[in-house]
């Protein structure tokens with residue numbers, strides 16, 4: 671197996687920062703596999719980035735398996751995490767375990783990610799980890815609960831800080847090897863990082879986490895519209911792609927494309 675395994679990644683905790691980016695298809699996976707990034711997340715953000723929805727909620731189990739299978743086929747050296755989509759983890763623990771095993775087996779991913787720290791999710795994790803299914807938790811802002819919570823920054827008050835610390839501890843006790851901390855105020859994300867042995871994977875949660883994660887489309891400028899303030903764009907691919915398409919259309923209209931070299935010549939004429 672060429673894929674980097676979890677014990678090796680865990681050894682970096684407290685030593686050096688790790689990185690994770692989302693990826694949803696062969697184009698992303700081949701770039702990320704060649705890059706120096708440490709992990710790839712087949713996140714349910716694919717609902718927004720690939721499918722054109724306005725939230726992560728419509729993504730189905732079949733769709734996440736489909737995308738994760740493509741990513742694991744093309745990225746063979748990185749740890750690939752795959753999100754359990756909205757509705758796939760309900761109150762019925764037996765069903766949760768069955769769905770989780772299905773995603774783990776069929777996707778070829780190295781770990782599953784689950785939003786929330788409800789008692790059903792904790793019990794599900796307690797069943798999965800002894801079977802050899804690594805699980806990453808996810809607390810703070812949870813996009814699958816956006817209808818109830820709205821877009822919020824978590825950890826601003828003392829009770830919220832206490833709850834986050836307790837949730838992290840419970841997820842670790844259940845067996846998680848890592849935990850996503852989404853939109854949690856700096857100092858609190860750092861406190862959680864120091865209080866657990868798991869890797870903390872931060873998005874919009876400041877410097878004090880073990881792993882930084884971003885949505886690939888945000889980092890590469892492949893999306894339009896308002897960006898969250900924690901996003902730093904390193905390219906403007908949407909603009910570059912639009913300009914390339916329009917240049918080609920102009921060339922076609924002005925008979926500048928195709929040239930002789932871009933056409934097949936008959937050697938017998």
Ligand code: KIV
Pocket residue numbers: 692711712713714715716753850852873883884885
């Ligand atoms: O689905 C996703 O891409 C995520 C990241 C934003 C952490 O959960």
